[in-house]
Amino acid sequence: MSQNFIAIDGFNFYYGQSKCLKNITLGIAPKEVTSIIGPSGCGKSTLLRCFNRMNDLIPNTRIEGTIHIDGQNIYTPDVDVVDLRRKVGMVFQRPNPFPKSIFENVAYGLRINGVKNKEFIAEKIEQGLINAGLWNEVKDRLHENALRLSGGQQQRLCVARALAIEPEVVLMDEPASALDPIATAKLEELIVELKKKYTIVIVTHNMQQAARISDITVFLMQGELIERGKTSEIFTRPTKKITEEYITGRFG
Amino acid sequence: MFRLKEKIIRTAFLINGVLVIMILAGIFLLLVLNAMPTFKEVPWKEFLTGKNWNPSSDYNPGYGIVSMIVSTFMVTLGSLVLAVPIGIGTAAYLSDVASPKVREIAKPVVEILAGIPSVVIGFLGIVMVGPFIAKMTGTYSGLNALNGSVLLAVMALPTIVSLCEDALANVPKSFQEASLALGASHWQTLVKVKLQAASSGIIAACMLGMGRAIGETMTVLMATGNAPAFPSGFLNSVRPMTSTIAIELGEVPYFTTHYHALFAVGLVLFLITFVINMIADIVLHRYESKLR
Amino acid sequence: MKSYKKAQTKFLEQVVGFGFLRLCMLIILGILSVIFFDIISKSWGVITWEFLTQSPRNGMAEGGILPTIVGTVLITIITAIFSVPLGMGCAIYLNEYAGTGKLTRLIRISIRNLSGVPSIVYGLFGVALFVEAMHFGTCILSAGLTLGLMTLPWTITASEEALKGVPMSYREGSLALGATQWQSIRTNVLPYAIPGMLTGTILGLARAAGETAPILFTGAAFALPGLPKSLFDQFMAMPYHLYIMSTQHHAIEIVRPIAYGTALVLILVVFLMNLSAIVLRYHLRKSRQE
Numbered sequence: 150m151s152q153n154f155i156a157i158d159g160f161n162f163y164y165g166q167s168k169c170l171k172n173i174t175l176g177i178a179p180k181e182v183t184s185i186i187g188p189s190g191c192g193k194s195t196l197l198r199c200f201n202r203m204n205d206l207i208p209n210t211r212i213e214g215t216i217h218i219d220g221q222n223i224y225t226p227d228v229d230v231v232d233l234r235r236k237v238g239m240v241f242q243r244p245n246p247f248p249k250s251i252f253e254n255v256a257y258g259l260r261i262n263g264v265k266n267k268e269f270i271a272e273k274i275e276q277g278l279i280n281a282g283l284w285n286e287v288k289d290r291l292h293e294n295a296l297r298l299s300g301g302q303q304q305r306l307c308v309a310r311a312l313a314i315e316p317e318v319v320l321m322d323e324p325a326s327a328l329d330p331i332a333t334a335k336l337e338e339l340i341v342e343l344k345k346k347y348t349i350v351i352v353t354h355n356m357q358q359a360a361r362i363s364d365i366t367v368f369l370m371q372g373e374l375i376e377r378g379k380t381s382e383i384f385t386r387p388t389k390k391i392t393e394e395y396i397t398g399r400f401g
Numbered sequence: 402m403f404r405l406k407e408k409i410i411r412t413a414f415l416i417n418g419v420l421v422i423m424i425l426a427g428i429f430l431l432l433v434l435n436a437m438p439t440f441k442e443v444p445w446k447e448f449l450t451g452k453n454w455n456p457s458s459d460y461n462p463g464y465g466i467v468s469m470i471v472s473t474f475m476v477t478l479g480s481l482v483l484a485v486p487i488g489i490g491t492a493a494y495l496s497d498v499a500s501p502k503v504r505e506i507a508k509p510v511v512e513i514l515a516g517i518p519s520v521v522i523g524f525l526g527i528v529m530v531g532p533f534i535a536k537m538t539g540t541y542s543g544l545n546a547l548n549g550s551v552l553l554a555v556m557a558l559p560t561i562v563s564l565c566e567d568a569l570a571n572v573p574k575s576f577q578e579a580s581l582a583l584g585a586s587h588w589q590t591l592v593k594v595k596l597q598a599a600s601s602g603i604i605a606a607c608m609l610g611m612g613r614a615i616g617e618t619m620t621v622l623m624a625t626g627n628a629p630a631f632p633s634g635f636l637n638s639v640r641p642m643t644s645t646i647a648i649e650l651g652e653v654p655y656f657t658t659h660y661h662a663l664f665a666v667g668l669v670l671f672l673i674t675f676v677i678n679m680i681a682d683i684v685l686h687r688y689e690s691k692l693r
Numbered sequence: 694m695k696s697y698k699k700a701q702t703k704f705l706e707q708v709v710g711f712g713f714l715r716l717c718m719l720i721i722l723g724i725l726s727v728i729f730f731d732i733i734s735k736s737w738g739v740i741t742w743e744f745l746t747q748s749p750r751n752g753m754a755e756g757g758i759l760p761t762i763v764g765t766v767l768i769t770i771i772t773a774i775f776s777v778p779l780g781m782g783c784a785i786y787l788n789e790y791a792g793t794g795k796l797t798r799l800i801r802i803s804i805r806n807l808s809g810v811p812s813i814v815y816g817l818f819g820v821a822l823f824v825e826a827m828h829f830g831t832c833i834l835s836a837g838l839t840l841g842l843m844t845l846p847w848t849i850t851a852s853e854e855a856l857k858g859v860p861m862s863y864r865e866g867s868l869a870l871g872a873t874q875w876q877s878i879r880t881n882v883l884p885y886a887i888p889g890m891l892t893g894t895i896l897g898l899a900r901a902a903g904e905t906a907p908i909l910f911t912g913a914a915f916a917l918p919g920l921p922k923s924l925f926d927q928f929m930a931m932p933y934h935l936y937i938m939s940t941q942h943h944a945i946e947i948v949r950p951i952a953y954g955t956a957l958v959l960i961l962v963v964f965l966m967n968l969s970a971i972v973l974r975y976h977l978r979k980s981r982q983e
Contacts, residue, residue: 201869208792229404235871245862247881258870261880307866314870410875414790417782418800421849424842425803428810431821490717498711499718507718514725516963518903520932521732521956524939528949529731555724562721588707609809616811618906619932623940643813643906650820650910667817671810678809682802 154179154348155200155318160214162195162204162372169195171372173214177365182340182349184363184380186356188395192372193352194242197320200350201237202230219317235262238311239320243327244303246295246310251287254295254306258314273313281309282339301332305339312343319343321351325358337362356396360384368392432671435664439464442658448665452631454645456659464662466669468631472546472639473670475632476621477614479550480557485607487554488561489596495562496569497591515559519619526552526624540636544626547635552620557610564609568602568688569595601688608681612674618643642670732957739954753916753938754948758955763920764833764913764928765962769902771837771924772844777894779841780848784890787849788856789878808846812906815843819911834924836912840901847900851893855886888977892970899966903959905932915941931959 153176162170169192177183185193198204199216202223215222223233235258246254255274264270274291278284283305287298295306304324311319321340325333340362343349353359359366359380366380368387376383376392387393439448443464451465491511495504526548535543572595580590596603626638627648640648646663653659747757783800791797819839829835859882867877905913913933921928938952939945 203865203869206865206868231404231871231873234869239869241862241865241869243862245860245866247863247866248885257867257872257880261867261870261872261876310866310870404873407873407875411790414782414786417779418786418791419796420779421783421800421807421845422803424845425807425810427822428807428814428818431818431826432814435817435821487717487720490714491721494711494714494718498714507722510722510725513964514721516899516903516967517728518900518905518932518959518963520903520905520935521960524935524952524956525728525731527939528952529727558721558724586703586707588710589703592710612809616809616813618811618813619936623936643811646813646817647906647909650817655825664817664821667814671814674809674811674814675806678806682805 152179153177154219155350156215156217157196158215158217160196160199160216161212162192162199163211163213164195164207165209169372170199173374175367175374175377177348177350179348180344180346181364182344182351182362183365183367184359185350185352185367185369186354186359186395187369187375189354191369193369194322196369197322197350197352200318200320201234201239203234203239205230235314236316237318237320238314238316240304240307240311240322240324242323244300244307246298246303246306248294248296250292251295251298251306252291255310255313258310262314274309277309277313278306280312280343281305282335282342283309299332301328301335304328304332304336308336308339308343312347316347318348318350321349323352323354326354333358356384368395370395429671432664432668435661436668437661438656439658439661439665443662448662454629456649456662457653464658466642466666468629469640469642469645469666470669472625472632473615473641473643475635475639476546476549476553476625476641477611479546479635480553480614481607481611483550483554484557484561484610488558488606488610489565489603491558491562492565492569493591493596495566497587497595511559511562514555515563519556519617520623522552522555523620523623526620531624534636538636542626542638544624544638545636546625546632546639549621549625549639549641550635552624553614553617556617556620557614560613561606561610564606565599565603568599568606571602572598601684605681605685605688608677608684612677612681615677616643616670616674618647622647642666646670732953732960736950736953736957739950740957744954745958748919749916749951753942753951754944758931758934758951758958760917760920760929761931761934761955762958762962764930765902765932765959767833767921767928768837768840768908768912768930769898771834772840772901773894773898775838775841776844776848776897780845780894781852781890783845783849784852784856785878785883788853789874789882804846804849807842808850810843812843812904813909815839816907816909816911818842819907824911830925831910831912831914831927832925833912833921833928836908836928836930839907839911840904843904843907844897844901847897848894851897852886852890854893855889856882858889859885888974892974895966895970895973899963899970902966903932903963905930905936908933931955931962935959 155177157173157175160170160173161168173196185196187193195204204210212224216224218237247257252274255277256270259270259273275284278287283302286302295303298306325336328336337358340349340351351363363380366378366383367374368376368383370391376387376389383392384396387396448464448466450467451463452467453463453465454468455463495507499507530548530551531543533543534548535541576594576598577590580594621641622644625640625644627640627644628638629640632639646666650663653663744757746759748760749758750756787797787800816839819835823829823835823838824831863881863885864877867881908930912927913930914927915937917927917929935952935955938948938955942948
């Protein structure tokens, strides 16, 4: 278990009466890209949102089992969700920049953490935007409203925003689903670059994308974990028949 | 524990939320407390069943509220007879007949009507509707139940129109399409499908309009002529509950039986509107869950 | 031939039916035009600079209505100070913090019922609580607070609508960055909801400014020698003045023009408030899109 940065053990998730995640046990290694694939409604986004407890916002939900991140169970009562979320960043399905300037978007995470030093903030913002591969495109218009950026730029801005507070894990929930192919290619390049520093978990419905960028692939179906393995192996020699059927496009 | 500040803020907002319950409870409680002393002097039964309201009389004081309750309902029902058909008709016009352009102009017009203060409507009852009624019917002043009904109809119309329009807008498009596809005309679809599907919403709208009308004070105070006797017709002057409180509370010495009796009238008024609003609420709620 | 005839009756039915609906709309338009025509035509000559800037004279049979305008403005300010923060706070609790439990349901039922409580009952409550129990007496403060209570459900509803208009992604985005809930609300929800909150609130205050019944016994006065000097003074107010001038004055026919003038000024004040709310909404919407 020690080489796993995130360890999920016997995890169930209920929405009202229905069980959305069934007895999931899974390890996620540090500084790798893990992609979670599966047909829509299989619970992949739900699982991802458990890692930073975003599901707490949804009423009528409950969990069983444990998730450890960096050795700590994140579902015990003494865990501060706010601290957890600072450590585990997230990029959403649709780019969701705040209707503020580009600068203020990236600065947001720092400001709410009480950072006041202007030089430090400016430095972090530059670093975050460079890491997100956006610096050259926006350095001359940092004070423009972020909503004027293109969709792809907005999504990379959201990555920069997440990176500025230096999380350890970055969760990405179908981050390219609203982007065009060129913007998607740029984002994928970025993700591969980012794994040098961060542990990345990405949910995607695009199997080519999972094959291109991830080290480990996890296949989920109807709330159950079907298979986990090295991406190269899952896509060439899946051990389960159903995995093969899914990745060869016979359903889903 | 961590994040004490967050907890304090959360609790503050919670208290703020609970305050609303306390205000409603407080209104009820203060009405009850101030109404209770009435019944040391006046028996419950006389209060609720007596027709004679004459608290300031020295030798034969009467504390019966039947006359004013009947007046209230008479004026209110009169207003509904006028306002409900016109209100539903206008709502149906806005939702099914009017072009988008007309609708854009007509909707603010209805809102403007809602924005006219009730005292202005009451004033118009005195200077316009009253003389008109007097001329048409040959009565002396035209300040009577009919006048009150007309004015209350004007006041209830915007409520009824906008809520009925919401109800009609909430009818799923598929109902309408199914009916039109069966060869029904637009009018048949409106009457037989849409109005029926929206009926609970429309009933709720009318009940809320009724609640409004029952509680309306200034218009009836100014236009119904203020005769505390038992009403005998729409051309007679009447005095509904709200007017009675408005006229007498200003003149009565505090903490007399008369003063407390006015709170008792207020309590009855509160309970009546409370019940009507709750029924409207239940009807509406059931309707909404049916559509889902 | 038979079916053709049937279609014709169907068509006729529709023409008559729609005609009735049009008539309903025309009736409402007619009512509104008659109201405005009557008031404007009979008050046009009355409204002069003196009418707006002088006190009533000669047993209120001459002069202006300045004290009533001042009084209405003052109580509306008290109303706003009381009901705006409380209304917004309650809306924030309901939309941002509260779950779907029994307490939330009870709060919502209370709000709906409060908005149905007759205005005269608010007046009684104001007498019992502010005038009597709290010993404020009949004054600006008591009347303003009474109107504030009456406005509260409207402010809450308007504020909640505005909060609902802020996309969920703003909240999720900031919470995912490790913002606490209050940080998220303060920095990423309220700034975008406040324009809508203000618009709805001003509409509610406009209604409060035109109300008469709640201030009848909580502080409005027939006539006063001068302008109020403190919150604990009685005051004159436009709606109450109109009531007095049309029913209680000893020479009602003579003061009728003054009543008309007061009615027009009152309507104009209420409409100006509504208009400013609409203009405010328009501008803030535009500036947000940029």
